[in-house]
Amino acid sequence: MEAVFSDEQNQFRQEVRDWLNANVPSERLPSLDTQEGFDLHREWERKLHAGNWGMVTWPEEFGGRGCSLTDWLIFEEEYYRADAPLRVSQNGIFLLGPTIMEYGTDEQKERFLKPMAAGDEIWAQAWSEPGAGSDMAAIRSKAVRDGDAYVITGQKIWSSRAVFADWCFGLFRTDPESSRHHGLSKILVPLDSPGLTVRPIAQLDGDPGFAELFFDEVRVPVDNLLGPEHGGWGVAMATAGFERGLLLRSPARFQAAAARLVKLYKQNANRLSSGIKEQVLQAWGDTERFTAATYALVAQVDSGASISSEASANKIFWSEMDRAMHRTAMTIMGMHAELEEGEGAIENGRWLDGYMFSLAGPIYAGTNEIQRNILAERVLGLPRQ
Amino acid sequence: MNLIYTSDQKELIDAADGFFAGEHTVEYMRHLLESDTDDTPPSLWDNFSELGLLGLLAPEEKNGLAQDFSVMAGIAEMAGNAALTEPLIEIAGISVPVLDEMGAADELNAVIAGDLKVLPVCGLSGMVSHADLADIFLIGEGGKARLIDKNDVTLTPLKSIDPLRKLYKISKPGDGLDMIDQRGTILNASFLCGLSKRMVALSVDYAKDREQFGKQIGSFQAIKHQLANVHTQIEFTRPIVQLAATQMGRCVHQAKVSSIDTAMLAAETAIQVHGGMGYTFEVSLHMFMKRVWALCGEWGDRSHHINILETMILADDAELGPGTTFNY
Numbered sequence: 038m039e040a041v042f043s044d045e046q047n048q049f050r051q052e053v054r055d056w057l058n059a060n061v062p063s064e065r066l067p068s069l070d071t072q073e074g075f076d077l078h079r080e081w082e083r084k085l086h087a088g089n090w091g092m093v094t095w096p097e098e099f100g101g102r103g104c105s106l107t108d109w110l111i112f113e114e115e116y117y118r119a120d121a122p123l124r125v126s127q128n129g130i131f132l133l134g135p136t137i138m139e140y141g142t143d144e145q146k147e148r149f150l151k152p153m154a155a156g157d158e159i160w161a162q163a164w165s166e167p168g169a170g171s172d173m174a175a176i177r178s179k180a181v182r183d184g185d186a187y188v189i190t191g192q193k194i195w196s197s198r199a200v201f202a203d204w205c206f207g208l209f210r211t212d213p214e215s216s217r218h219h220g221l222s223k224i225l226v227p228l229d230s231p232g233l234t235v236r237p238i239a240q241l242d243g244d245p246g247f248a249e250l251f252f253d254e255v256r257v258p259v260d261n262l263l264g265p266e267h268g269g270w271g272v273a274m275a276t277a278g279f280e281r282g283l284l285l286r287s288p289a290r291f292q293a294a295a296a297r298l299v300k301l302y303k304q305n306a307n308r309l310s311s312g313i314k315e316q317v318l319q320a321w322g323d324t325e326r327f328t329a330a331t332y333a334l335v336a337q338v339d340s341g342a343s344i345s346s347e348a349s350a351n352k353i354f355w356s357e358m359d360r361a362m363h364r365t366a367m368t369i370m371g372m373h374a375e376l377e378e379g380e381g382a383i384e385n386g387r388w389l390d391g392y393m394f395s396l397a398g399p400i401y402a403g404t405n406e407i408q409r410n411i412l413a414e415r416v417l418g419l420p421r422q
Numbered sequence: 423m424n425l426i427y428t429s430d431q432k433e434l435i436d437a438a439d440g441f442f443a444g445e446h447t448v449e450y451m452r453h454l455l456e457s458d459t460d461d462t463p464p465s466l467w468d469n470f471s472e473l474g475l476l477g478l479l480a481p482e483e484k485n486g487l488a489q490d491f492s493v494m495a496g497i498a499e500m501a502g503n504a505a506l507t508e509p510l511i512e513i514a515g516i517s518v519p520v521l522d523e524m525g526a527a528d529e530l531n532a533v534i535a536g537d538l539k540v541l542p543v544c545g546l547s548g549m550v551s552h553a554d555l556a557d558i559f560l561i562g563e564g565g566k567a568r569l570i571d572k573n574d575v576t577l578t579p580l581k582s583i584d585p586l587r588k589l590y591k592i593s594k595p596g597d598g599l600d601m602i603d604q605r606g607t608i609l610n611a612s613f614l615c616g617l618s619k620r621m622v623a624l625s626v627d628y629a630k631d632r633e634q635f636g637k638q639i640g641s642f643q644a645i646k647h648q649l650a651n652v653h654t655q656i657e658f659t660r661p662i663v664q665l666a667a668t669q670m671g672r673c674v675h676q677a678k679v680s681s682i683d684t685a686m687l688a689a690e691t692a693i694q695v696h697g698g699m700g701y702t703f704e705v706s707l708h709m710f711m712k713r714v715w716a717l718c719g720e721w722g723d724r725s726h727h728i729n730i731l732e733t734m735i736l737a738d739d740a741e742l743g744p745g746t747t748f749n750y
Binding site: 414 | 423424425426427428431490492622626629630638640641642643645646647649650651653654657658659660661662664665667668669673676679680728731732735736740742743744745746747748749
């Protein structure tokens with residue numbers, strides 16, 4: 038057990054820091070859930086790519102740097118320290134990219150990974166359906182084989198980024214006789230396909246952060262099948278593991294927020310009730326716990342172990358930590374908490390935005406109730422219902 | 423940067439775990455509880471010496487295994503899992519390295535051989551468990567470690583709710599010393615993690631066994647989610663404790679606070695899952711739960727460590743945010 042960074046790691050950190058210092062926009066970009074913000078975030082992805090900082094964990098052959106996960110944590114620490122923009126390419130970098138590397142054909146790797154890395158093609162998810170949320174195996178949208186194409190009919194919902202993105206990846210029922218998690222396939226679909234209607238859904242903040250997708254006989258070449266036909270559940274589970282686990286939320290994001298929270302507390306300390314101090318310390322302490330646990334998990338993965346159900350504990354912890362931390366900020370701001378911008382608004386409403394976003398954490402990527410079931414049944418060995 | 427045990431380190435921890443699980447069983451503890459003076463089950467101390475546990479942290483040239491302190495933290499977790507009743511962790515994990523640092527070669531030798539018990543004292547409380555077993559006490563006084571013969575102190579028995587650990591107030595507790603207190607705090611936190619884990623395991627066993635409404639109660643989400651919560655808290659407490667064992671510093675205090683919160687949650691959840699049976703003296707849970715209550719206040723209670731954290735985190739020059747977790 039060793040808690041010291043190597044010279045190479047320190048050098049890498051410095052290199053990241055120097056590049057970010059020179060390149061991070063001086064002003065925070067508008068929300069990526071607006072057209073203007075989305076375009077600016079895409080520009081930022083292109084800039085990252087030009088500096089070869091876009092996909093640090095990807096192998097070099099696919100436009101990445103081939104960094105270890107420990108290096109990735111260092112990169113993230115510098116990224117959030119620099120308060121760099123959110124990653125509009127996140128679905129691609131962390132979810133679809135690794136899945137294509139694992140399951141894709143050589144042609145698919147060639148076709149999809151480079152534009153994804155370059156920010157030229159931004160990806161949305163298309164998993165949930167109105168009747169298939171936590172119960173994802175209840176998916177009904179079907180993809181019927183017709184010659185060298187699939188014809189897709191059905192409806193998807195909660196499709197993050199879909200309003201402005203270029204492509205989506207989703208699970209569709211390819212075997213009409215099948216039920217539950219059998220007979221599903223993972224298929225990649227251009228969002229401008231004829232027959233595909235994207236209906237924006239306004240989020241809590243009013244911005245169209247996700248969408249409903251209506252598929253009316255949308256034709257997609259069979260080459261867009263990712264992984265085995267009818268074997269999409271297994272492919273999706275691999276992606277879900279990435280999402281719940283390590284790769285979606287690194288500790289740095291929360292550590293940066295906890296440091297801001299301490300600052301906010303100190304600025305307001307003289308008018309706050311005494312219990313708030315301990316909530317602030319709890320927020321800081323939880324981010325430290327999350328950091329230590331993530332470095333430990335990453336060391337296991339770097340040494341060849343694979344993560345599975347551990348990802349569920351991870352997701353529960355960061356999402357509930359994030360919500361608690363932002364609730365504390367809301368409490369501290371008190372009568373100013375509701376102000377979005379302008380006079381009286383603190384940090385231009387950033388904590389309020391963060392609080393709203395934190396409320397989604399325990400819901401997306403598999404609700405925390407589902408994660409608790411997974412832990413209880415697969416890790417603790419309690420009987421299924 | 424590599425926050426996992428090497429395979430050699432893991433082997434040592436697993437070996438200790440295997441020994442505790444095989445010898446320091448619930449039946450053994452029950453025997454201790456029910457025995458009168460003529461019928462006391464045998465001490466495991468000789469085995470600790472033979473297994474090399476007492477000399478784990480001592481240098482090789484002093485008959486030790488020269489292991490990192492983090493390995494002792496791993497073993498302390500296993501000892502907690504077994505609710506070990508003898509002061510192995512305190513003596514091997516605190517006294518041995520301090521005796522070595524003090525240059526007390528004779529005492530070190532005798533301790534490693536299992537012939538002498540040097541028991542560390544936490545200056546904060548002046549309360550020492552197992553003090554009746556000690557030959558010598560190790561205290562911190564005026565910034566230095568000091569050894570005091572048992573005949574030079576007065577021990578007053580205290581009545582603790584924990585039935586498996588004799589507790590005393592010592593007349594000369596000293597005023598504490600970082601090299602004693604930091605180690606004590608970390609090992610105590612590790613022990614609490616082990617106790618937490620065991621209480622979850624006991625609860626899982628019970629929930630698989632007990633049926634109501636024609637079903638195992640462990641199949642109900644109301645039970646599952648409570649135990650999943652505790653599991654999650656344990657998984658996010660152990661690493662900060664291991665980090666504390668590896669680098670010391672401010673995370674020592676966080677490790678203790680988190681292990682207290684986790685262990686109290688584990689104990690309360692465990693008794694809830696056990697239902698009425700958890701409230702009995704007959705079911706084993708109480709032995710683990712009471713140890714939690716006892717250990718939470720040892721080596722600095724929650725308020726002590728929170729107060730230190732407050733000073734550190736709210737200081738104007740505190741380094742916070744990404745990249746400030748490790749000493750580099």
